[in-house]
Amino acid sequence: MVSGGGSGHLPLFGGYVGHGLIDTCAIGKVFEGPALHACLEATRPADGGAGILQLIGN
Incomplete structure (x- = not known):
């Protein structure tokens, strides 16, 4: 699982x-x-070969 987002006031990812x-x-x-x-x-x-779930916030 991959996540991400901007680095604003709360870079929580x-x-x-x-x-x-x-x-x-x-x-x-x-x-x-x-x-x-x-x-x-x-x-x-x-x-890892089983697929990837990407959760990208903006």
Whole structure:
């Protein structure tokens, strides 16, 4: 599972990475969603062969 979002007042998405939580996180600039290359970089290590769920907020 991959999540991500902008780094505004509350860059909370990185806090959900860990055992039993999400696998990786894509972070964007302040008040911007993550760029395409950031989403791809976060997706590759999460790919265990069973599929990937991406939850990207903006």
